[in-house]
Amino acid sequence: MIGMDLLGIEDLEREDIERILETAVHMREIGERDVKKVPTLRGRTIVNLFFEPSTRTRASFEIAGKRLSADVVNFSPSSSSLKKSESILDTARTLDAMDPDAVIVRHAVAGVPRRIADVLDAPVINAGDGAHEHPTQALLDLFTVQQEKGRIDGLTVTIVGDIVHSRVARSNIYGFLKMGAEVRIAAPPPMIPPAAETLGVKAFTSLRESLEGADVVMALRIQNERLAGSCFPSVREYSATFGLDRAKLHYAKDDAIVMHPGPVNRGVELSQDLTDHRPSVILDQVRNGVAIRMAVLYLFSGRRRLAAREIER
C-alpha cells in the first residue's frame, strides 16, 4: 500500500517499488506515441518547489506532469526572498493554500521535504534533499536496470564514487537491496560512509575487486569543490584509480551496463568514449526518468492529507 508522500526509498516496501516500476512500463509507451499526452490529471496542479538549482530533474518532473495533462507551476524561491524573513515552511504553507495536487520539493538540507509534508495538505514528492535521498532517481535507475536486464533480483550492482555525500547512492542502495540485488560500493576511504556495512552493502577501496562479477556499474558525479578539499588529492588521481574506462570495465561481467545520474564530468568519472556509447545507458536513464515521474505523479498526486485523516476518525 503506497503511502501519502514519496520522501525516500527507505519508506517503501518492495511491492510499492514493483507497482511504480510496472506503472512506468506503460507510461514509457506514452512517450513513444506521436501524441505524448493523456488526459489523466487534467485540471490538477503540480508545484515544483525547488530551493536548490536544478535543470534536469525539474524539467523531467515538468514534462512528466504535462504529459499527464496537469498544470505544472515552477516555484524557485531565490535566496534573497527567503532572506526577507519568509521561512521555508511559510513558503510551503502559502503554496498549499493555492490547493496544489502534489508538491515536488528539492532542498540542500536533508529532511526538509519531510518537514514540509508535516504542514501540507497536498502530497509531497522528494526531488532530492541534501545527502539524504533522491527517490525518483533511484526508481529510474531500478527501472533502467529492469528494462536492460529483465530483472533486478540476484544481480550485482557496484556503485563507484563519493558515496558518503550522495543522496543518489543512498536511495539506490535502499532500492537495489529491497529488490534483491547485491550492492557493492567502491571509493577512496574518505568517501565511504562509516556505517556502510550496516546498510547491507560491501565496501571496496579497490575498484578492480568491486567490479568482479558486476552486472551493473553506476558511477556517481564527483563534486569538484569536494575534491579540492580533504577527500582526495586531485581530480587526476581520482580519475586514474576510480574513473571508469573500457579497460577497467573488463573486470566486470561481459554484458555489464554502465550508469551515471548525470551530468558527467567527462574524463573524470567516465572516459569520453564510455560516456557516449554502449554499454553506458545514460540517455536511457534520462528517458526513463520521465516515465518514472509520470508513474509517481499518477500514483501519488491528488490525495488530501486532511481528508484522509477525517476518514480515519
Added chain:
Amino acid sequence: MSHPSPPAGVPTGRSGNGSSNSRSILDDTGIRRALTRIAHEILERNAEPESLYLVAIPNGGVPLARLLAQNLREIGGIDVAVGVLDTTLYRDDLTTTGRRPPLRRTEMPSAVDDRVVVLVDDVVKTGRTIRAAMDALMDFGRPRVVQVVGLVDRGHRELPIKLDYVGKNVPTRPGEIVRLRGKDGSLEPPLEVVVTHDSGGST
C-alpha cells in the same frame, strides 16, 4: 438510476473456480459461435475489409479480438491488424475518486489513420469505457470509421453509445459483476462469461 430487471432468460450454468454464487451465461462454444457470426457481420458491413483494424480493450477484449482475427482470416481470407488499447488513463472517474487502478498494456502496431477501427470489449455496461477508448483512439490518429463489438451487452447505459455488433444481450442487475474468464483465472481457452452476485467493484 437503477432499472429493476429480473435476471431472467439466462441459463444456469456450472460454476467454476470455487465461487459458489457465480453462474455461467455463455460458455466457450457459445462465445466462438457468437464471434463467428460477428465476423460475418463485420465483413458484410465493410466493403473494404483490408482497411479493418481490430483494437482490443484489455483485458477481456484481447482473447476475443484474437479469435475474431482468426475468424476473419478463415471466412474472408484477410489478415487484419490487431491492436491493444488500455483505457485506464482516459477514465472519467480518476480525479473524482482518487483511485489509481493498475495500468494495462497498449500496443498499436499500425497507424489508425483512415482505417475502419473495430473496438472489441468483453462486457459493455455504462458505455464509459467505450467513451474512454474512443478518446484514446483519437490520440493515435483519425480513423475513418469506429465500430464497437461487445460480447455481452448488459444494458444500464449512462452515455449515448450503441454497439454495432453484440454477442449476447444479457439483462442484469446493476450490482452484479459480469466478466469473461478463462482456464484457471487466465484468459486462455476455454473461455466463459460468468455473473457473480458479489457486491463491490464493477466492470
